[in-house]
Amino acid sequence: MQKSLHIDPGKCTGCLQCEMACSYEHTGAINPSKSRIKVFDFEHEGRKVPYTCTQCADAWCMNACPVDAIVIDLITGAKVVKESTCVGCKVCTIACPFGTINYMADVGKVQKCDLCDGDPKCVTACPTAAITYVDADWTGLDRMRSWAAKANTAAVAA
Amino acid sequence: MGWNKKVLRVNLTAGTCTPEPLNMEWANDYLGSRGLASKYLVSEIDPKVDPLAPENKMIMSTGPLTGTMASTGGRYTVVTKGALTNAIACSNSGGFFGAELKYAGWDMIIFEGKSPKPVYLALENDKAELRDAAHLWGKSCWETEETIKRLHQDPLTRVCSIGGAGENGVLYAGIINDLHRAAGRSGVGTVMGSKNLKAVAIRGTKGVSGIRDFPAFLAATTAAKKVLADNAVTGQGLPTYGTQVLMNVINEMGALPTRNHRDVQFEDAGKISAEAMHEKRPTDGKAHLVTNAACFGCTIACGRISKMDETHFSVKNSPKYWGASGGLEYEAAWALGAANGVGDLEALQYVNMLCNEHGMDPISFGTTVGAAMELFELGILSKEQIGLEAPFGSAEALCKLAEMTAAGEGFGKDLALGSARMCAKYGRPDLSMSVKSQEFPAYDGRSIQGIGLGYATSNRGACHLRGYTVASEVLGIPVKTDPLATEGKPELLKAFQDATGVFDSAGICVFTSFAWTLADVQPQIQAACEGDWSMEKLNLVGERIWNMERQFNLAAGLTGKDDDLPPRLKTEPCKTGPGKGVVSGVEQMMPIYYQVRGWTPEGVPETATLERLGL
Numbered sequence: 001m002q003k004s005l006h007i008d009p010g011k012c013t014g015c016l017q018c019e020m021a022c023s024y025e026h027t028g029a030i031n032p033s034k035s036r037i038k039v040f041d042f043e044h045e046g047r048k049v050p051y052t053c054t055q056c057a058d059a060w061c062m063n064a065c066p067v068d069a070i071v072i073d074l075i076t077g078a079k080v081v082k083e084s085t086c087v088g089c090k091v092c093t094i095a096c097p098f099g100t101i102n103y104m105a106d107v108g109k110v111q112k113c114d115l116c117d118g119d120p121k122c123v124t125a126c127p128t129a130a131i132t133y134v135d136a137d138w139t140g141l142d143r144m145r146s147w148a149a150k151a152n153t154a155a156v157a158a
Numbered sequence: 159m160g161w162n163k164k165v166l167r168v169n170l171t172a173g174t175c176t177p178e179p180l181n182m183e184w185a186n187d188y189l190g191s192r193g194l195a196s197k198y199l200v201s202e203i204d205p206k207v208d209p210l211a212p213e214n215k216m217i218m219s220t221g222p223l224t225g226t227m228a229s230t231g232g233r234y235t236v237v238t239k240g241a242l243t244n245a246i247a248c249s250n251s252g253g254f255f256g257a258e259l260k261y262a263g264w265d266m267i268i269f270e271g272k273s274p275k276p277v278y279l280a281l282e283n284d285k286a287e288l289r290d291a292a293h294l295w296g297k298s299c300w301e302t303e304e305t306i307k308r309l310h311q312d313p314l315t316r317v318c319s320i321g322g323a324g325e326n327g328v329l330y331a332g333i334i335n336d337l338h339r340a341a342g343r344s345g346v347g348t349v350m351g352s353k354n355l356k357a358v359a360i361r362g363t364k365g366v367s368g369i370r371d372f373p374a375f376l377a378a379t380t381a382a383k384k385v386l387a388d389n390a391v392t393g394q395g396l397p398t399y400g401t402q403v404l405m406n407v408i409n410e411m412g413a414l415p416t417r418n419h420r421d422v423q424f425e426d427a428g429k430i431s432a433e434a435m436h437e438k439r440p441t442d443g444k445a446h447l448v449t450n451a452a453c454f455g456c457t458i459a460c461g462r463i464s465k466m467d468e469t470h471f472s473v474k475n476s477p478k479y480w481g482a483s484g485g486l487e488y489e490a491a492w493a494l495g496a497a498n499g500v501g502d503l504e505a506l507q508y509v510n511m512l513c514n515e516h517g518m519d520p521i522s523f524g525t526t527v528g529a530a531m532e533l534f535e536l537g538i539l540s541k542e543q544i545g546l547e548a549p550f551g552s553a554e555a556l557c558k559l560a561e562m563t564a565a566g567e568g569f570g571k572d573l574a575l576g577s578a579r580m581c582a583k584y585g586r587p588d589l590s591m592s593v594k595s596q597e598f599p600a601y602d603g604r605s606i607q608g609i610g611l612g613y614a615t616s617n618r619g620a621c622h623l624r625g626y627t628v629a630s631e632v633l634g635i636p637v638k639t640d641p642l643a644t645e646g647k648p649e650l651l652k653a654f655q656d657a658t659g660v661f662d663s664a665g666i667c668v669f670t671s672f673a674w675t676l677a678d679v680q681p682q683i684q685a686a687c688e689g690d691w692s693m694e695k696l697n698l699v700g701e702r703i704w705n706m707e708r709q710f711n712l713a714a715g716l717t718g719k720d721d722d723l724p725p726r727l728k729t730e731p732c733k734t735g736p737g738k739g740v741v742s743g744v745e746q747m748m749p750i751y752y753q754v755r756g757w758t759p760e761g762v763p764e765t766a767t768l769e770r771l772g773l
Binding site for chain 2: 017046
């Protein structure tokens, strides 16, 4: 079963534990500026929204890459940047409609979410389950369940 | 190592920014943040210095856990000699600024001297420079933050700044970061203003890489987060209701100081409580509270984000206050509300926003208004002197007085002095509910005896956060003690004060102590930092910090006589509630406290105590 990150902004408190965990996993330092997931704070609305790559099936970044540096992880389905191949041309950052693949000036490569080989550290770190890792075919399951719970079963039984 | 081992020294007189190594010997003795910055301060300034003179210094400091995944590890501390108190000041703030300072590669910034003209510090990793702030002077904290981010073309920059209060010498001006987080108390913002320093803007992209044992650190922080999540207060009460969860609890205990401590129960407490913030308003059908919010790294998320009723008299013509903003927290709701007898939730949030916008401590401001209202009711201050009718309970007066104080206009200039100086000016110093010129927070020292002793002995003037015995006396954490009893309170208070010194110095939030004891913090520090950080050592560090602060205050000219409560708490019993008929037993507790501390009957640390602590 393939899985997807599922983000529920309503549960996010903006603590940035996800950014710390992501950056530590990929760089060995606690450094939110290197995180591949970012939490945006719309302070005048009181909303916090974590945002990262959705792992498009037909990925713009992958299609745009002139050196085939972005490959599919066959187990997780993640689109993964092969750093040894990436030439830092940034074409993928232009191609991605969502802005979730970004250039790192200090290493001259791009970076994006790679789902941590199937064990996303942002998910483990999130204290409120705003970020979960769920069946890719059923990302709507929780929402379906909550609507199902509202169904008037008594009326149906009658 | 949890430290970056690097200090930035900013000489505002000369306009220079100089890096220097962190004194690791001191770090080993004082841990970080509050303790370590205080060690620097007491070593570098004359205790008798005028807090607003260039010779005073101001230190912004992180702790070894700041910027790490330790829960609540986003705190920073401002240490200086306080403008309000003439004592050592240490104001601690959450938000995101502290972690950014750490990520830029520094442990602390020492500001010294006074800039000839308004400046702000721009810090991007190693690059530090003082920039002209003429265009920022006069702007609010909110405008300053927005302007700097635009100017730097960097929305990820973190900013702390002073507003009109700090510029105009309001003696309880705070430093605001991330729009509504504050190093609020003791006038640290006033000191910043006296140095012509408007703001500090930081962008840090280096991160924290020097954790001593990362796997052990992850295990320790994960285990400690579980303790917070499983605890009823930190796992449920605080995220759902915020610190405001206390309003009804404390009122029922008869410990909610009301109308300048004349009463201990407020008939409108329910209207300004956490529960009220959740209720839908009749005017627009919306609840006051929008959501809870976390500071950096915090897995509790007690912060409140609210939206005001747009039709309320205070904001109906000011759309800028209609968006979501920070508040109300318990202390502000109490100080602006019960302390003045004001039961209008919307008015309290408006004034709370003004405090954030202009950089004022809502506790000292609110309670100073309470004292002014009492002076008004006694006929000592007239309508003409104040500029308006100011009886207890007037939301209109509260709002107007906040605007006047922030703008430095009219009677606002008297309110800017704080209650001790204002009450003395009008011949009734006894009506100031303060210790060492700093106003009481939201617990009555009569019906909660331990916290009364805590106010009297707090090194930064009256404060609940130096030794929160309320945890034990009200909530039963870690053990339940009788709030009305005086026996055992000196010992209890000392334990809280010493442990708090460690929490504050580690770079974490003291609210974790609703669930954590020092034994939960110790493995996190030990995994992050080089050296021995055993429980024995941490207890010693906490006690050392307390005594060092005490030594500074004594050298500054304070004495045991300043460890006292206002006559009202000692002679006017609680009128209602479980503590009816009770006054503070501070005078009976004090000699025992001094003894427990290893101090002389005059409140001076004994030589043996100092030697034991390596002072």
